[in-house]
Amino acid sequence: MPMRTFMISSTTSFSGKTTRSTPSNSPTFPFKCNIVQYCSIPKKKKMSLDLFALQKAPLISSIYFNRNSITGAGDSKSSGKEALELLEPLLSFFSTFLVSFINPPLHPSVDPKHVLTGNFAPVDELPPIDCLVMEGELPQSLNGTYIRNGPNPLHQPRGPHHLFEGDGMLHSIRLSDGRATFCSRYVKTYKYALEDNVGFPIFPNILSGFHSVVDLGRCAIAIGRVMKGQIDLRKGFGLANTSLSLFSNRLFALGESDLPYSIHLSEEGDIETIGRCDFDGKAFVNMTAHPKIDPETGETFAFRCSPIPPYITFFSIDKEGSKQQDVPIFSMTDPTFVHDFSITKQYIVFSESQIEMNPLRLMMCKGMPVSAELDKVPRIGVLPRYASTDSEIRWFEAPGFNAMHAVNAWEEGDEEIILVAPNAISIENLFHNIEKVHFSLEKVRINLRNGSVTRTTLSQKNLELGSINPSYVGKRNRYAYMGIGEMIPKMSGVVKIDMDLECEVSRRLYGAGCFGGEPMFVAKDGASDEDEGYIVSYVYDENSGVSRFEVMDAKSQTLDVAAAVKLPRRVPYGFHGLLVKRGDLDKMC
Numbered sequence: 001m002p003m004r005t006f007m008i009s010s011t012t013s014f015s016g017k018t019t020r021s022t023p024s025n026s027p028t029f030p031f032k033c034n035i036v037q038y039c040s041i042p043k044k045k046k047m048s049l050d051l052f053a054l055q056k057a058p059l060i061s062s063i064y065f066n067r068n069s070i071t072g073a074g075d076s077k078s079s080g081k082e083a084l085e086l087l088e089p090l091l092s093f094f095s096t097f098l099v100s101f102i103n104p105p106l107h108p109s110v111d112p113k114h115v116l117t118g119n120f121a122p123v124d125e126l127p128p129i130d131c132l133v134m135e136g137e138l139p140q141s142l143n144g145t146y147i148r149n150g151p152n153p154l155h156q157p158r159g160p161h162h163l164f165e166g167d168g169m170l171h172s173i174r175l176s177d178g179r180a181t182f183c184s185r186y187v188k189t190y191k192y193a194l195e196d197n198v199g200f201p202i203f204p205n206i207l208s209g210f211h212s213v214v215d216l217g218r219c220a221i222a223i224g225r226v227m228k229g230q231i232d233l234r235k236g237f238g239l240a241n242t243s244l245s246l247f248s249n250r251l252f253a254l255g256e257s258d259l260p261y262s263i264h265l266s267e268e269g270d271i272e273t274i275g276r277c278d279f280d281g282k283a284f285v286n287m288t289a290h291p292k293i294d295p296e297t298g299e300t301f302a303f304r305c306s307p308i309p310p311y312i313t314f315f316s317i318d319k320e321g322s323k324q325q326d327v328p329i330f331s332m333t334d335p336t337f338v339h340d341f342s343i344t345k346q347y348i349v350f351s352e353s354q355i356e357m358n359p360l361r362l363m364m365c366k367g368m369p370v371s372a373e374l375d376k377v378p379r380i381g382v383l384p385r386y387a388s389t390d391s392e393i394r395w396f397e398a399p400g401f402n403a404m405h406a407v408n409a410w411e412e413g414d415e416e417i418i419l420v421a422p423n424a425i426s427i428e429n430l431f432h433n434i435e436k437v438h439f440s441l442e443k444v445r446i447n448l449r450n451g452s453v454t455r456t457t458l459s460q461k462n463l464e465l466g467s468i469n470p471s472y473v474g475k476r477n478r479y480a481y482m483g484i485g486e487m488i489p490k491m492s493g494v495v496k497i498d499m500d501l502e503c504e505v506s507r508r509l510y511g512a513g514c515f516g517g518e519p520m521f522v523a524k525d526g527a528s529d530e531d532e533g534y535i536v537s538y539v540y541d542e543n544s545g546v547s548r549f550e551v552m553d554a555k556s557q558t559l560d561v562a563a564a565v566k567l568p569r570r571v572p573y574g575f576h577g578l579l580v581k582r583g584d585l586d587k588m589c
């Protein structure tokens with residue numbers, strides 16, 4: 001039987017010493033998180049009865065759970081285990097039966113045959129490989145690594161699959177003195193590790209929802225596996241497929257249904273998953289994929305969202321990486337789906353949209369567990385940054401304002417807060433028909449004295465996935481760089497918005513059949529102007545099937561290309577990224 005390398009998680013201590021062995025070439029990290037380690041276990045390539053694979057693999061008995069030292073899930077539950085043994089043949093039968101013989105028609109938004117086509121189709125991992133600079137010269141200011149996250153299912157889905165449900169894959173391009181090295185690696189989540197071992201999906205897709213009794217059956221099988229100890233939900237069930245963030249001198253891959261996964265970028269241009277980080281046991285379950293870092297204090301602000309009260313809970317992480325106390329927001333009385341938020345010098349600003357989470361929809365086979373409640377009036381919440389409870393929160397009604405992402409926010413005087421964000425028009429189509437949603441970039445003025453909310457549209461275009469100069473997070477700034485939505489996250493170009501003049505000032509389209517993603521602004525070293533820098537993105541040419549890494553001059557009127565790198569193979573459309581500069585790479589733990 002072939003043996004292969006496999007990853008499981010163990011624990012490292014805050015002191016910097018690992019309490020369990022790690023690979024000899026793996027770095028040691030001075031903070032508490034689960035660290036990936038290797039062991040050899042057999043892998044089943046093909047299975048007709050998938051539970052057989054789980055039963056045979058020694059994975060389950062070898063998984064070590066960090067704080068309470070449980071080895072071999074279910075060890076102390078022998079009687080329950082015996083009872084569940086009786087369930088196993090049944091689960092095996094139904095799993096195979098459902099996949100093989102029952103395949104109800106699906107809505108295109110959750111039909112994998114529709115979702116995973118073209119440049120949304122997954123790719124394999126790719127070790128570091130040198131690339132050709134095909135145009136211009138790579139600026140010295142970009143020395144470092146641009147890395148972008150996105151969904152890339154490890155296995156062909158066995159049922160409904162939404163674009164957002166693919167396993168996280170990181171695509172990096174290391175830039176060093178004019179040379180470029182590209183690499184693609186999965187984020188090695190607990191889900192990835194289990195499913196990579198057995199060779200097929202075992203976690204049910206939740207966001208795509210349950211549409212028939214078949215999906216309920218799949219869920220029942222997964223529950224059976226949890227009861228048998230084959231899935232340990234305490235290790236997380238997220239995908240880490242949404243974004244990356246650099247704080248407390250560590251790089252994380254994030255997805256909002258799980259905790260962050262610590263990532264290491266090697267000198268050779270490779271990407272390694274270090275492990276799931278629980279911040280010394282202080283964070284649990286999940287965390288937003290869009291934490292905000294104050295560029296002046298080094299503090300990180302974040303939250304977690306939940307379908308049960310409190311629906312949203314804020315917290316901060318100091319610059320040393322220590323998580324501070326939770327601030328549950330009980331005054332949010334509906335289970336709102338909150339994806340992003342903003343900070344100002346004194347406040348946290350977040351949008352309570354009409355998108356709500358309702359897990360009961362799953363049990364009733366009504367499709368996705370998120371839906372638009374169109375009778376609800378959206379609100380904007382303003383909470384003092386260092387509030388210890390939500391007693392100081394203020395809510396401002398904003399009818400028709402449904403923001404999924406925020407571009408920036410700041411204070412003007414003592415009375416006003418400015419929030420810039422794309423507002424989703426036709427929010428009811430957000431998850432089912434995103435091509436029917438128009439994202440209108442708005443500047444929202446919130447008056448803290450009289451409670452008024454006034455809104456200005458900054459562009460008539462469909463704009464999303466924006467970025468700013470990161471030195472201006474939480475401070476008044478002038479420029480935003482927004483992707484022009486074709487079918488988000490597939491963007492046909494980028495515009496530069498002047499938020500003072502309240503209009504578009506520059507634009508670049510990628511060309512017929514060419515599409516990029518989030519336009520990421522990177523400041524030049526020693527820049528004095530806010531817009532002195534570059535916009536970078538992976539761009540895919542659907543005509544030739546070739547991807548390139550494009551560097552645009554953010555100051556030029558037409559956002560001219562300063563450099564372009566031909567990539568060794570296509571990069572699927574994805575979500576958020578960032579450029580970790582050489583100096584920050586050197587400081588990473």
Ligand SMILES: [Fe+2]
Pocket residue numbers: 242289290339340405575576
């Ligand atoms: Fe996002």
